[in-house]
Amino acid sequence: MLKTQLSVKEIYDRYIKKLNDKKNAVRYSDRSWFHSSSAGLCVRKHFYSSVSQDKGAPIKDDTMRLFRLGDVVHEDIQNAVRDYADSHALPILIEKELYLDDYNVRGFIDLALLDRNTLYDIKTCNSWKWTKMFGRGSNGMPDLHQQLQLATYGIWVKEEYDIQDLKLSMVYYNKNTSAIREVELMSDEMMAEAELYWEKVNDMLEPVHMGEVSDLDDRGIDMENHFITDMPNVGQVIFEIPPVSLGTSPVQEWECNYCQFSDICGGIKNAK
Numbered sequence: 695m696l697k698t699q700l701s702v703k704e705i706y707d708r709y710i711k712k713l714n715d716k717k718n719a720v721r722y723s724d725r726s727w728f729h730s731s732s733a734g735l736c737v738r739k740h741f742y743s744s745v746s747q748d749k750g751a752p753i754k755d756d757t758m759r760l761f762r763l764g765d766v767v768h769e770d771i772q773n774a775v776r777d778y779a780d781s782h783a784l785p786i787l788i789e790k791e792l793y794l795d796d797y798n799v800r801g802f803i804d805l806a807l808l809d810r811n812t813l814y815d816i817k818t819c820n821s822w823k824w825t826k827m828f829g830r831g832s833n834g835m836p837d838l839h840q841q842l843q844l845a846t847y848g849i850w851v852k853e854e855y856d857i858q859d860l861k862l863s864m865v866y867y868n869k870n871t872s873a874i875r876e877v878e879l880m881s882d883e884m885m886a887e888a889e890l891y892w893e894k895v896n897d898m899l900e901p902v903h904m905g906e907v908s909d910l911d912d913r914g915i916d917m918e919n920h921f922i923t924d925m926p927n928v929g930q931v932i933f934e935i936p937p938v939s940l941g942t943s944p945v946q947e948w949e950c951n952y953c954q955f956s957d958i959c960g961g962i963k964n965a966k
């Protein structure tokens with residue numbers, strides 16, 4: 695029987711999905727770490743992603759294509775920097791994996807040019823976002839959560855390579871116009887902010903009880919907003935699910951519109 699022919703769009707969508715599945719299998723098989731890319735964002739999302747490890751809704755095809763476009767730009771810029779570094783014998787980091795054990799955070803650095811003590815994060819954006827950041831009347835600074843993401847990498851690089859004057863620089867690529875602009879952050883201040891953020895995440899997602907659930911009766915803990923799991927050598931471990939509350943879960947209202955856990959969480963709109 696003749697199989698239905700796939701359109702080019704369908705072939706491309708399947709290809710992207712295959713790439714994405716491969717990336718997830720390599721990078722995210724251990725989900726217990728918090729993701730550095732979610733720095734500065736919803737604490738409850740860290741709970742679903744890394745504590746209860748819920749599956750979340752599948753990412754839509756058009757969103758996958760947007761992510762892929764971002765990946766393609768990333769790879770091209772990284773290849774260009776690798777080529778430049780090779781021809782000048784410069785030390786660089788590209789897609790370097792990092793672990794911040796103290797904060798249970800894992801991530802991958804886009805780019806670092808170590809001869810100039812500078813760590814870069816590449817971001818693709820559309821013209822609306824570009825104008826919001828760099829247009830008339832704007833302050834020319836990236837969103838706080840993007841700064842905290844790069845600062846999280848900075849904490850690791852600073853310590854790992856013993857760099858005192860580490861510079862943090864965001865590289866923006868406008869997908870509509872191909873314009874590129876670098877923005878240098880206030881490194882030390884942002885790294886201090888990132889440390890505070892990850893301390894808060896760890897505090898809020900610390901187990902509230904280790905041992906048998908029946909032990910909790912005496913403490914009068916309402917189990918409705920709790921999550922119980924079994925851990926090897928520990929037994930039952932109980933976590934409190936952070937409540938939906940603007941400022942921490944989510945940090946900003948728009949996060950719920952793009953969250954893969956909104957179906958199980960309910961989000962800020964349903965909490966009002």
Ligand code: SF4
Nearest residue numbers: 736950953956959961
């Ligand atoms: S839906 Fe909103 S509050 Fe819930 S986990 Fe996602 S971002 Fe956080």
